[in-house]
Amino acid sequence: MTREIRPAGGPMLAPHEVEENVATFMRATPVGRRWDVESIENWELADAGRLTEGQRSAVRFVTLIEDHLPGYFAQYHEHFPVTDDVEPQTYMHNRELYHFTVRWAAEEDTHARALARYQTASGLAEPEPLRAELAQEGSKRFSVPYEHAVQYFAYTLVQEKATQIYYQQLRDVVSDPVLKDLLGRLSRDEARHFAFMADTVELYVRRFGDRTVEPIREVIADFRMPLADTMRGYWRWALRIADTARYDHTDAYEHLVRVVSRAVETRSDKMEEMLRFVTSCRTVAQPAAR
Ligand SMILES: [Fe+2]
Numbered sequence: 001m002t003r004e005i006r007p008a009g010g011p012m013l014a015p016h017e018v019e020e021n022v023a024t025f026m027r028a029t030p031v032g033r034r035w036d037v038e039s040i041e042n043w044e045l046a047d048a049g050r051l052t053e054g055q056r057s058a059v060r061f062v063t064l065i066e067d068h069l070p071g072y073f074a075q076y077h078e079h080f081p082v083t084d085d086v087e088p089q090t091y092m093h094n095r096e097l098y099h100f101t102v103r104w105a106a107e108e109d110t111h112a113r114a115l116a117r118y119q120t121a122s123g124l125a126e127p128e129p130l131r132a133e134l135a136q137e138g139s140k141r142f143s144v145p146y147e148h149a150v151q152y153f154a155y156t157l158v159q160e161k162a163t164q165i166y167y168q169q170l171r172d173v174v175s176d177p178v179l180k181d182l183l184g185r186l187s188r189d190e191a192r193h194f195a196f197m198a199d200t201v202e203l204y205v206r207r208f209g210d211r212t213v214e215p216i217r218e219v220i221a222d223f224r225m226p227l228a229d230t231m232r233g234y235w236r237w238a239l240r241i242a243d244t245a246r247y248d249h250t251d252a253y254e255h256l257v258r259v260v261s262r263a264v265e266t267r268s269d270k271m272e273e274m275l276r277f278v279t280s281c282r283t284v285a286q287p288a289a290r
């Protein structure tokens with residue numbers, strides 16, 4: 001099936017600005033600090049018997065989410081194409097962004113592979129049924145059709161932060177050390193992915209000011225975590241895993257507010273109103289049910 005190429009529009013950073021943000025991201029993961037599934041040597045100690053029913057369910061859920069990487073990765077090609085579908089200046093922007101995208105995708109793919117490995121090593125799942133389950137959800141189309149470039153970065157900022165927070169909280173409650181170690185690795189990676197998005201959104205707001213307000217407001221107004229609209233039983237599942245560790249993507253909104261606030265010294269009324277709106281979209285904090 002051929003996919004429609006829908007390049008992102010609106011104001012865009014200059015290629016050299018993307019290059020600088022990518023370099024900052026790369027510096028945060030020098031070769032010696034990268035990891036893959038084979039870096040974890042104690043898979044044979046993984047034991048799903050030490051997990052509660054809710055924790056087992058949470059691992060299965062996040063494996064499905066991470067395993068959708070091909071769909072997320074395809075979005076970058078669709079909206080930031082590195083082809084003659086775009087003007088040379090946009091191509092140069094997209095080519096710089098691509099350096100981030102491939103590294104990010106390799107890391108996310110490792111997350112998917114590591115979680116699947118945990119499932120089979122710990123006795124949570126058998127390889128073939130797991131492969132079939134992942135294929136069923138993984139093959140569904142994922143799409144975030146925004147108009148402005150900054151919207152993709154704002155969306156991903158929230159989503160990476162929400163995932164980081166969830167992995168940290170889940171890590172704090174599980175008693176299988178192999179899973180604890182894995183969740184620590186995942187949350188550190190998501191924190192770096194968030195940092196790249198935060199640097200990018202901050203620069204957008206600094207450079208384009210009020211022109212970014214409405215696009216960012218729109219992202220929050222209809223925010224859905226990835227797969228919320230396609231995964232079978234997503235909401236039931238999301239609620240169930242929230243019993244195990246707090247799972248609320250609106251926890252990430254305060255980080256978006258902070259990023260935007262940091263970007264501008266004097267906020268316009270328009271900007272103030274957007275920040276108030278984002279804050280008002282947060283779920284009223286409930287202490288995590290443990
Ligand atoms: Fe991930």
Ligand SMILES: [Fe+2]
Pocket residue numbers: 108160189190193
């Ligand atoms: Fe991530």
